[in-house]
Amino acid sequence: MQYRIILATVLTSGLFAGCAINHPQTAAEFRAAAPGATFGKKESFVVDRQFDDVARTFGEQAPKCLEMRVKMTESGHMHHHVVVTKYTPTVWVSDDSAELHLQFEHEQGVMAVSEMPENGYYLMVADASRLADNKTQIDMYRPSMGYDTIVRAVKGWATGDNIGCPDLTK
Amino acid sequence: MKYLLSAFAFTASVLAGCSGLKAYSDTSVKNLNVHTRTDSGSFLSSTRASLDIYGVNNTCQTAYQGTVILDKETRTIGLPAERPSYLVFRFESSSFLANSSGATNYDTLFTPLPGRHYDVDVRYIDGIYSVTILERITGDRKAYRIAPVELKDC
Numbered sequence: 001m002q003y004r005i006i007l008a009t010v011l012t013s014g015l016f017a018g019c020a021i022n023h024p025q026t027a028a029e030f031r032a033a034a035p036g037a038t039f040g041k042k043e044s045f046v047v048d049r050q051f052d053d054v055a056r057t058f059g060e061q062a063p064k065c066l067e068m069r070v071k072m073t074e075s076g077h078m079h080h081h082v083v084v085t086k087y088t089p090t091v092w093v094s095d096d097s098a099e100l101h102l103q104f105e106h107e108q109g110v111m112a113v114s115e116m117p118e119n120g121y122y123l124m125v126a127d128a129s130r131l132a133d134n135k136t137q138i139d140m141y142r143p144s145m146g147y148d149t150i151v152r153a154v155k156g157w158a159t160g161d162n163i164g165c166p167d168l169t170k
Numbered sequence: 171m172k173y174l175l176s177a178f179a180f181t182a183s184v185l186a187g188c189s190g191l192k193a194y195s196d197t198s199v200k201n202l203n204v205h206t207r208t209d210s211g212s213f214l215s216s217t218r219a220s221l222d223i224y225g226v227n228n229t230c231q232t233a234y235q236g237t238v239i240l241d242k243e244t245r246t247i248g249l250p251a252e253r254p255s256y257l258v259f260r261f262e263s264s265s266f267l268a269n270s271s272g273a274t275n276y277d278t279l280f281t282p283l284p285g286r287h288y289d290v291d292v293r294y295i296d297g298i299y300s301v302t303i304l305e306r307i308t309g310d311r312k313a314y315r316i317a318p319v320e321l322k323d324c
Binding site for chain 1: 261263272273274276293294295296297298299300318
């Protein structure tokens, strides 16, 4: 719990963007920043699944599973800390590519120290691209630590092996 | 579907004995088989599943009817046919070392039809959860998946 609150604070404080003051304001800026960021990475793989199925699963699961508010409370002898985080997923689909953007904003408990894009800071971008032979290229720009359940869930939506929702309190 | 997830450090704040939960009283016809599988993914933590059942009136207001603890592999429940119920599946996780707990919900409106049975597959495996409702017409081997319905769409 405390770990998640600390990590959320770190992500909000600008360290995700390679210790810069400014956060990525668009998905394109996030894609450029994540691979070189302290707590970011790019992960690419090919799934043995039709692009249309991957795109449909992104479109179905993202709003159902990720459009949420999470309230986390940590308290002890002399302190009580509450963080409320709103997650906003967006899915864009075209003929040969699909994009899943996940953004977050702290509504309580963490102060924003840099300019925040509409719908919150970018936490993850997952791109799906149509390949030949009913395969799909997946490129994920994501945190390199924490948020493991979200990452596994999105991978499951891509592969079709596990179409479940991530527990965002994990 | 809007969810509100809550995570609380210190178990006592969540598992207070005065939680107000009551056991759900079945209708006479048991039409819902709930198959549950939970695995927290760690021996240092545990996950408990439960189902809160609410009645829904014709102005879409909900009234708490009771809770079923999903601590057995299969539970058979009776829901009133042709009347909407609001089902809230709760997954409560607690960590022994961190002395913390959290909860996440999956909710849907659901109206059973007479002469039909429903199988609900409830899973929480290592932080990934799913709830699938299948409808079966009595005497028919086919099953039809029931899509979740948000309360705001009542």
